[in-house]
Amino acid sequence: MQRSDRRSVFWSPAGRIVPLIVICLIWQAVSAAKLVDPSFLPSPVRVGYAMYDLLAGREIRDNLLVTLARAAIGLVLGSAAGIWLGLMMARSERFRAYAAPIVGGTYSLPKSALIPLLILWFGIGTATTVCAVFLACLLPMVVNTSQGVASTPRVLVWGAEALGTRPREMLLRVFLPHALPDIFTGLRVALGFSFVLAISSEMIAATNGIGKLIFMYGENGAYDYMFAAIGCVVVVAFLADRLLLVLTGKCLRWHESTVSQVAS
Amino acid sequence: MRAVTDNKAGNSQTEIPKVQIQGLSKSYPGDKSPVLALRAVDISIAEGEFVSIVGPSGCGKSTLLYVLGGFLTADGKVLVDGKAIEGPGTDRGVVFQEYALFPWLTVRNNILYGLERGPLPPDERARITDRLIGVIGLKGFEDRYPRELSGGMKQRVAIARTLACDPAILLLDEPFGALDAQTREVMQDELLRIWLETRKTVLMITHDVSEAVYLSNRICVMSARPGQIVDEFKIDLDRTIPREQLFTSDAFNKTRNEVWISVRREALAAEKLNAKV
């Protein structure tokens, strides 16, 4: 949307980091000038040391991997189930008629509210986290998949029929490919949810995981480590999102609006 | 309004017409009461004929094509080679105005799609695909996606995709309606060339009267809704002469004017109908 001829350097990846660097500099200046209590806001240097320490040590790596594994399992299972449900809803009138109110109803329920219930059922641990992520990822996938399938133009279906596509092939050959862009949109939302639910459930009650780690650092007063751990989460979430965008671009090379959304 | 039943066999080789439609009626559920789109339509198409149906917008001409394609059910008889049709089939290829191609497949794979369901071995399929890509003049574009193609190129691929299955009948639903004027002319020439080569039986829906006169050997004029065939014209032009000569010839323009007047009459009637509703 911008006329980026003269100003293109500002928008290059290097250019876009500048504001972040500026923020770090301001942060450092504020800390150095002792404008705030250093226990409330450790200087970037100390946080940097802490981050280095964490990355070198095993603690953050192990915990991060645990959290990512839980999020990933829940995401994959939830997305698969959501896609299947969405396909069913779009293809069968009766299924949709009865499933739609339930789907619509659960939209308003914050899935993290189910975490205490899950703890009641499964106790503290991986099962609870994976279940929470699973439930959270279901809805965006159901909605987007069903939308993607339902929006298939009928002439596309008819064309496929005229070319000899059998009814049982339609799903895989026509509806699923057509729904792919919507499915990827849903995946991006589900990815975000998976991080939120994983960390939420670990913060609420867990024995390990990065959510628990952050919470522990906070309780023990190791604030520079706390900031560092949070920073790691931010970076990982950002990278995961970018990775998905790249994957989306590759799988949707054929799609008209393949330019991935940058600022959203 | 004369309801015309045409029992003349075009090429007088086959006794049964390729396509027979008798007493076709189709209604849709509407807001307040069912809407009758077609009423007791009778059409026969002989093998190798190129029939165009023209008429005002919304008169049901596309509906007729959809029923013949097997996508919609209706009351009345629809026979191909004397047998009732049972849904869509590869014997009746279709080219739609838009969304004709699978956007997620390349040009080559779009054309291969129908072939993959057939009995032919892979190398034969590849050969046919390559030949068709040559026929439509898109060599070098085999691995492009539809989004990279212009409107005219997309419709070429759509035609090739349909031809790949070697259907006996071609159903064209305003195939060039979404194209600009220049591209449309090029595509008409292409279609004429392909038809003269393959001599398929063709039913084309169009609202461009000149296009219908240029391409078809028979034109049916449909009335406003509920659609009925109200007029028919046999076209007998010398299509070997160049387009410029043909379009400026007296024979062409006389026929075109006759058809146009007939269509215009129906279009005005349709306007009155819409004004009332």
Next chain:
Amino acid sequence: MENTANKRALQIRSVISVLTIVVLWEAVARAGLASPLFLPAFTTVLAEWWTVCADGSLPSDLLTSLFRAFAGLFAATVVGVLLGIAMARSRLVHWMFDPVIALAFPSPKIAFLPIFILWFGIYSISKILLVAFACVFPIVIGTYAAASAVNRVWIWSAYSLGTSNLALLFRVVLPAAWPRIFAALRVALPVSLVTTFTAEMVGGGGGMGATLMYSQRFFESPTVFAYILTMLVVGLVLDAMMLKIQQAFPAWHGNV
């Protein structure tokens, strides 16, 4: 064509679906197929719900949570809309804030809760600010997209008629961008509720989430279910209200 007959059918189906679930739930619980700890009977939950309503604990918790959620949402709206418009009008502002937004948008905002607790304690203010932080992102992004898309012709016409910049904001940009901004608000509402409840669950300090965790710790299953159901209903009601508001103030122009 959707008409009243379809809507009626949809409502009936919704009711049937919900009733089926409730009946199944009650049947399974009563049949002893699940321990009352895991699945208290629906009627038990209902009774407990009534109790906590009557003694005031649920309403007070609900009010606390809603207050926090709305305060945070309000703050996020003010900041978000202003920032979004500023970003749309000034390329410098856009350049300054875009990387921060792009970096933080995908991250789970709940991870920042410990920072807010550290700075602002465990009671309402930290949660309000966390909610604001979480909600500001969709609002800024939505407003930016909407404000950027405001038809240049309208803006130029207004300029040429002598409209000042501030008036331009209120009389051209905001009305034109309103539908998309409101859509972003509708997205932000559930975010505000989730963030509030989760923050209360993690950090305590009163509210629905805190009581929910408390009940779970003491294995008071009916209370847990009652609170979750309340959250569900509240979410539904609020979303329905937002929909009504959206329909009451439709876009006055054809398409944005």
